[in-house]
Amino acid sequence: MPALGGTIYIGQGSKLDNLAKEAKTVIFEARSSFPFDLTPNKITICANRITVTVNKILSNEEYPLPTANITSARISESPMFASLIIETFGIQPPPALKYLKKVEAHKARRYILALIQCKKDAIDLSSFSLAELREKLQKIGKVQKG
Numbered sequence: 774m775p776a777l778g779g780t781i782y783i784g785q786g787s788k789l790d791n792l793a794k795e796a797k798t799v800i801f802e803a804r805s806s807f808p809f810d811l812t813p814n815k816i817t818i819c820a821n822r823i824t825v826t827v828n829k830i831l832s833n834e835e836y837p838l839p840t841a842n843i844t845s846a847r848i849s850e851s852p853m854f855a856s857l858i859i860e861t862f863g864i865q866p867p868p869a870l871k872y873l874k875k876v877e878a879h880k881a882r883r884y885i886l887a888l889i890q891c892k893k894d895a896i897d898l899s900s901f902s903l904a905e906l907r908e909k910l911q912k913i914g915k916v917q918k919g
Contacts, residue, residue, distance in 0.1 A: 803877040825867035836867035883914030
């Protein structure tokens with residue numbers, strides 16, 4: 774089947790199907806806390822990218838971050854909330870996500886760290902159910918305290 778002026782080679786169709794599946798599967802989503810953040814920002818974590826949406830009064834900015842361009846994620850905690858800082862290379866990093874619930878910030882960081890590791894190890898995530906994927910990524914991304 775020709776595709777946009779080109780040829781699909783055997784195996785490319787299934788890779789494209791897997792990529793489409795990964796793109797639409799939302800693993801985790803969190804928002805900053807209202808009223809501390811009057812226009813709550815959001816992080817959406819999918820298998821192949823993380824999107825940070827920064828909302829403003831009359832507009833918003835999206836930072837789509839391919840997993841391959843994320844180097845790390847760290848958390849800064851205050852007594853009530855946490856901030857999630859995502860570090861990148863080759864692309865502009867998003868602003869820190871402030872006023873996240875601590876539990877959600879830690880969960881987001883675990884998913885991000887696990888996805889970075891999976892990308893480095895070339896692990897295909899498309900064969901897992903969403904529940905399996907969440908469980909495995911949370912285990913992989915857990916930061917061990919020493």
